[in-house]
Amino acid sequence: MCQYASDDGAPVDWHLVHMGRLAMGGAGISFVEESAVEARGRKTYRCSGLWKSEQVPAWRRVTDMIRSFGSVPAIQLGHSGRKGSCHGAMQDWAPLSAENTRPDEPPWPALAPSPIPDSPAHPLPHVMDRDDIDTVVAAFARSAVLSREAGFNLIEIHGAHGYLIHQFLSPLSNQREDGYGGCRNNRMRFTLEVAEAVRAVWPDDLPLWWRASCVDGLGGAWDLDDTVELALALKCRGIDMIDCSSGGISGNTAMPAVPRTPGYQVGFSDTIRRKAGIATCAVGEITEPKLAETILQQGQADVIALARELMLDANWPARAARQLGIETWWDVLPPAYAHRLERREQVRALYAERDDADMDEQDRLLIESS
Ligand SMILES: Cc1cc2nc3c(=O)[nH]c(=O)nc-3n(C[C@H](O)[C@H](O)[C@H](O)COP(=O)(O)O)c2cc1C
Incomplete structure (x- = not known):
């Protein structure tokens, strides 16, 4: 969960406390927030990142702390693309403008596959040429190397929520006429290049996950059948898990909004698990231990992820173990x-x-x- 508290991409004391609560509460895996693979890939000034070796020691403090509580330290690597260069969630993602930026750091041009802004309020993004694509793919790989140096044992690549990778996948945001646009295979090309580049440098015996927007969102175009095909292609490239999320790119098609009811993305996880034969993670309004356990027992997902409920109750794993009748539930603490x-x-x-x-x-x- 993005905290908008980092200092030049590096985590600060806030992250030690925030992640410490989660790791102490019994989470099996403790994921730090989406971290940008290059400075241009941040959404805001205070987004976290891992694009230079100077950031490694601060992340090492966080991973050492997570591991000391018996939890697996994990990082999500991403690039905001056309959603970059803005203020944070608490300011409704308002784009940076000359009046409200840091004097020493002007707004930076956001990257995108096509000259289509994220919203009418956003400036026109810089369209990525072949060199930009190679640079960003290499940045993902370098960030993966730095992640290992920083002590992470698991990487998830953020391919969802309307950020750069998702922007390449959806025909609403990708209208390129070269080999990276057009048919689905072409739109998947950037994604697969990122997957290959990261897998090539990330140790074979460490897991590599992928967060996908299984459907674009209200009025979108990328759908669940597309994600099944993507999952099959990612599986061939050594991705171990599809973390099934949704949304981030909207348009005017008939695609409905995904309802936000308990377990609202479990159906995506179930379909991808069955049709692509790959492990999946279910996330989204899973707050009741019984629901979490049922999803696992029914084989609809291999892992359950929680976000907002953990802000309310970081000891949720211990509470869940007690509620589900695990005799020694306290042992997760x-x-x-x-x-x-x-x-x-x-x-x-x-x-x-x-x-x-x-x-x-x-x-x-x-x-x-x-
Ligand atoms: C404060 C906050 C920050 C988030 N940051 C990220 C992020 O960095 N990467 C990501 O993939 N999802 C992010 N999400 C989405 C969550 O990971 C999760 O998919 C979503 O909140 C639904 O799960 P929940 O109902 O358990 O909260 C964030 C959510 C919140 C509330």
């Missing part, structure tokens, strides 16, 4: 927490069994230590 919670459970069980008057010496010692 760090030992200093787990120990005392276990004792509390033992004492509660004791009182449920007998009255104070019936306690023996051993019972009293346990109560005293709780």
Whole structure:
């Protein structure tokens, strides 16, 4: 989850606390936010990034901390494309303009496959030529190398939400007439080049995930059949998991909006898992442990991801384990927490069994230590 708190792309104390809450709460994998593979690929001044070695030590602090809690440190690498050079979510993504930019850093030209702005409020993006494409593909690979140096064990490439990779995929944002536009295979070319370049430098024994917008969004054009084809092509290039999201590019077609009901993207995950034969991650309004467990048990996804609910309750994994009847649910928390919670459970069980008057010496010692 983007925090808009980074300093020249590098994480700060806020990230240690924010990610620390998630890792301590028992998340199996702790994903840091989308991080730009080059400075032009940031959305805002304060987006995080990993495009130069000076950023590595700050990320290393974060990954060491995540690992110390028994969670896997993971990073999402991305490029905002035509959605770049703007203010953050809290200012509704207003484009940077001469009046409201940093004196030392003017708005930067956002990149795109075609001269189509993200919205009428955005300036015309710079259309990527062949050199730009090669530069960005190389930036993804370099960022993957830096991710390893920074101690990450898992990379997810952000191919969703209307950012650069998605902009190449959708015919609404890609109207190129060269080998990167036109038919679906051509529109997939940039995506597959990024996948190949990252897989070539990322260790074979470490997982590489892909976040996809399984459908464009309201009035969009890229649909679930397209994503199944994409997933098959990504699988051949060594992508291990499709993280099934949606939205980010809208137009005027009949494509409906994706409803935001519990588990609203699970159907995408289920279809891709079955039709492309690749592992999937389900995300989106999955807040009830029973729903999460059912999705896994029914084989609709291999992994469950949570975002907003963890801001409310970073200990959700422990709460879920307790609610689902895992006997030693406290073990997903760090030992200093787990120990005392276990004792509390033992004492509660004791009182449920007998009255104070019936306690023996051993019972009293346990109560005293709780
Ligand atoms: C504050 C915030 C920041 C987000 N940043 C990212 C991001 O960096 N990369 C990404 O793929 N999705 C991002 N998302 C989307 C979430 O990963 C997730 O797909 C979405 O919120 C739906 O899941 P949820 O219902 O569990 O929140 C963000 C969501 C929020 C609320």
